Amino acid sequence: MAKKTALIQGNEACAHAAIYAGCTFFAGYPITPSSEIAEVLSKELPKIGGKFIQMEDEIAAMAAIIGASLCGHKVMDASSGPGMSLKQELIGYACIAEIPCVIVNVMRGGPSTGMPTGPSQSDVMQARWGTHGDHATIAVAPASCQEIFSETVRAFNLAETYRMPVQILMDEIVAHMREKIVFPEPGELEILNRQLPAVSPADYKPFDTSFGDVPPLAAMGSNYRYHVTGLNKAPDGFPTTTAELVDAEERRQLRKVEANASAIEKNEEYLVDDAEIIILAFGITSRSARFAVDNLRKEGVRAGLFRPITLWPFPEKRVAGLAGQVKAIIVPEMNLGQLIHEVERVVKGSCKLAGLGRVDGEPITPYQIIDKVKEVL
Amino acid sequence: MAFDYEKYIRPGKLPHIWCPGCGHGIVMKGLIRAIDKCGLSKNRTAIISGIGCASRLPGYVDFNTVHTAHGRAAAFATGMKMADPGLTVLCVGGDGDGVAIGGNHFIHACRRNIDITYIIMNNHIYGMTGGQFSPCTPTDGFASTTPYGNPDPVFDIAKLAIGAGATFVARTTAYHANQIDKMIVEGIQHKGFSVIEILDCCPTSYGRRNKFRSVVEMMKQHKELAVPVTAAAKMTPEDLQGKIITGILHQEEKPEYCEQYARLIDKVQAQTAGKG
Ligand SMILES: Cc1ncc(C[n+]2csc(CCOP(=O)(O)OP(=O)(O)O)c2C)c(N)n1
Ligand code: SF4
Ligand SMILES: [Mg+2]
Numbered sequence: 001m002a003k004k005t006a007l008i009q010g011n012e013a014c015a016h017a018a019i020y021a022g023c024t025f026f027a028g029y030p031i032t033p034s035s036e037i038a039e040v041l042s043k044e045l046p047k048i049g050g051k052f053i054q055m056e057d058e059i060a061a062m063a064a065i066i067g068a069s070l071c072g073h074k075v076m077d078a079s080s081g082p083g084m085s086l087k088q089e090l091i092g093y094a095c096i097a098e099i100p101c102v103i104v105n106v107m108r109g110g111p112s113t114g115m116p117t118g119p120s121q122s123d124v125m126q127a128r129w130g131t132h133g134d135h136a137t138i139a140v141a142p143a144s145c146q147e148i149f150s151e152t153v154r155a156f157n158l159a160e161t162y163r164m165p166v167q168i169l170m171d172e173i174v175a176h177m178r179e180k181i182v183f184p185e186p187g188e189l190e191i192l193n194r195q196l197p198a199v200s201p202a203d204y205k206p207f208d209t210s211f212g213d214v215p216p217l218a219a220m221g222s223n224y225r226y227h228v229t230g231l232n233k234a235p236d237g238f239p240t241t242t243a244e245l246v247d248a249e250e251r252r253q254l255r256k257v258e259a260n261a262s263a264i265e266k267n268e269e270y271l272v273d274d275a276e277i278i279i280l281a282f283g284i285t286s287r288s289a290r291f292a293v294d295n296l297r298k299e300g301v302r303a304g305l306f307r308p309i310t311l312w313p314f315p316e317k318r319v320a321g322l323a324g325q326v327k328a329i330i331v332p333e334m335n336l337g338q339l340i341h342e343v344e345r346v347v348k349g350s351c352k353l354a355g356l357g358r359v360d361g362e363p364i365t366p367y368q369i370i371d372k373v374k375e376v377l
Numbered sequence: 378m379a380f381d382y383e384k385y386i387r388p389g390k391l392p393h394i395w396c397p398g399c400g401h402g403i404v405m406k407g408l409i410r411a412i413d414k415c416g417l418s419k420n421r422t423a424i425i426s427g428i429g430c431a432s433r434l435p436g437y438v439d440f441n442t443v444h445t446a447h448g449r450a451a452a453f454a455t456g457m458k459m460a461d462p463g464l465t466v467l468c469v470g471g472d473g474d475g476v477a478i479g480g481n482h483f484i485h486a487c488r489r490n491i492d493i494t495y496i497i498m499n500n501h502i503y504g505m506t507g508g509q510f511s512p513c514t515p516t517d518g519f520a521s522t523t524p525y526g527n528p529d530p531v532f533d534i535a536k537l538a539i540g541a542g543a544t545f546v547a548r549t550t551a552y553h554a555n556q557i558d559k560m561i562v563e564g565i566q567h568k569g570f571s572v573i574e575i576l577d578c579c580p581t582s583y584g585r586r587n588k589f590r591s592v593v594e595m596m597k598q599h600k601e602l603a604v605p606v607t608a609a610a611k612m613t614p615e616d617l618q619g620k621i622i623t624g625i626l627h628q629e630e631k632p633e634y635c636e637q638y639a640r641l642i643d644k645v646q647a648q649t650a651g652k653g
Contacts (some may be wrong), residue, residue: 025454025456025459025460029469031600042525045642046642046645046646047645047646047649049642051459051638053455053456053459055452055455055483055485056452056481056485057481058378059449059452059482060449060452060455060482061482062461063445063446063452063453063455063456063482064452064453064455064456066445066453066456067425067443067452067453067454067455067456067457067460068456068459068460070457070458070460071456071460071464073460082461088445090446093445093446101531146647164569218442219427220423220457221420221421221423221461221463221464222420223420225419225420225440225441226440226441226442227387227435227436227442227443227444228442228443228444229436229443229444230428230444230445230446233443238390239436239437239444247482263443285598299426317554373621
């Protein structure tokens with residue numbers, strides 16, 4: 001039988017992928033350019049017995065998904081700019097209480113109301129550091145409708161595997177463009193679920209690390225009774241200020257991601273093996289960069305593309321390796337220089353580095369990138 | 378036989394953090410008696426709070442408990458109740474938590490009439506942070522941030538809840554300890570969003586600044602000002618000036634949110650099945 005295909009929008013692909021991944025609960029608050037995700041899920045979730053709720057604001061939407069996740073659901077929320085700013089405190093709650101959830105950020109320019117309908121990639125650093133305090137971050141940044149589907153499924157898998165919030169960063173162009181996608185068959189993409197406790201309710205501790213750095217999570221309301229708090233907590237879930245316990249828990253939460261970085265990271269490399277210059281770009285900008293690489297190659301410039309699909313954790317080993325073999329790395333991004341700081345930290349001066357920022361609500365064109373490459377070489 | 382509270386207290390979690398004389402402990406005992414009277418299962422009951430002295434209550438009691446972020450209890454609880462409508466969901470918290478920072482979530486939970494019982498411990502102050510004024514601090518009252526007396530008008534939590542659509546609203550005080558469990562039982566048994574406001578006392582951050590020489594004086598004031606709702610019905614507005622009307626102030630039947638959503642799912646699934 002032929003596979004099901006459709007010409008759909010990025011946001012729609014994201015919503016359908018959520019259901020494929022097993023999402024049964026969505027809470028949100030409308031905001032351009034993310035609203036189609038909520039609209040599709042308000043229609044699709046009841047069909048499978050799932051729940052959709054439009055909350056009174058973005059903080060409430062975050063709270064509701066955390067609550068539903070605690071009760072055993074796979075959950076998602078989608079927002080943009082001002083809404084993402086409002087969510088930050090509770091993203092931190094999901095980090096410290098280790099509650100799986102997926103948050104889609106269809107980025108728009110800012111600060112504040114910014115450009116509601118213009119594309120942007122200016123929340124790279126917010127995704128990493130938006131909530132206060134030390135915490136690990138996983139964020140993925142798809143660049144096509146097909147990839148939005150597969151990365152949304154992967155985002156759920158990562159959230160469930162590492163018991164933490166995972167963000168999907170999209171720009172308005174990938175979110176709103178329409179492309180043909182091939183729907184994966186059921187079972188074709190891997191679906192992962194959170195680890196449930198193997199011990200008896202009497203022995204259960206919600207942050208028990210004897211099973212590794214990611215403790216099993218029981219659904220509230222099942223036979224496992226426990227306490228959750230946003231305070232620093234001991235393995236039994238109750239607040240603690242004991243120095244060694246706080247330190248151990250904080251470090252474990254970073255280690256969940258750091259020690260598994262190679263399993264979480266995902267990149268695309270295009271013509272990098274013999275490259276003298278690499279364009280490092282993500283999201284819609286990577287598609288301009290690929291076009292630029294092809295054109296530069298025709299002119300005899302040995303250009304290549306490195307596209308991080310996982311933005312956080314940043315693929316530092318691979319980028320450091322590439323920096324050692326090329327003359328220069330160019331980082332075009334629809335902001336005034338965010339990801340480039342991370343590249344700079346990793347490259348440590350081992351090759352030339354140049355940024356190319358654009359914040360006028362227009363995408364970065366291949367010709368801007370080509371000009372930049374010629375200027376740098 | 379004396380009531381056995383131990384059965385519901387988490388082993389090793391006492392002593393609590395509350396000051397001597399704090400009213401929150403009286404409310405906790407009332408809540409435990411109410412849960413016992415309702416015969417709720419520990420595993421199928423969740424107690425959600427925000428942040429504040431009052432919001433520390435869930436840590437002490439042996440149920441599914443979530444100590445969330447300041448003001449967000451109703452929103453977390455809404456997600457949990459929607460996710461598992463068979464779970465008995467209770468919220469507890471302070472006046473600041475519930476109707477200042479959490480006011481938006483509070484009124485929308487009332488509006489949805491979702492089957493949650495919200496117990497709000499109104500001590501007229503931000504106790505935990507050292508006594509700054511809350512939306513429930515009396516006008517002209519003293520707090521650490523109203524050194525010249527409070528210029529703000531006061532929220533009437535019960536009126537707010539009724540106006541926003543809550544279908545069960547009751548009020549009592551920490552002095553009327555026996556009424557606390559009665560009101561909570563009624564609230565739990567009511568299908569829909571129930572609000573139980575309990576006026577209690579914070580001797581440390583409120584009493585001290587407002588010329589109460591002891592917590593006994595604070596409680597006596599509650600005793601003297603309280604007027605049962607039946608008696609209040611026979612009194613003039615002038616007579617009721619400054620009084621605290623206690624009892625069930627409002628109760629009505631309206632569709633409950635999770636049941637409404639279940640009907641929506643049934644309708645959608647019937648339509649989709651029809652399309653084959
Ligand atoms: C977002 C946020 N803002 C401020 C605080 C600080 N804070 C903690 S408790 C509290 C007030 C609590 O007052 P109330 O809810 O009335 O409870 P009480 O302590 O009086 O029982 C405040 C302002 C916080 N924890 N989080
Ligand atoms: S500060 Fe006030 S509210 Fe907090 S525990 Fe002490 S008496 Fe109770
Ligand atoms: Mg208070």
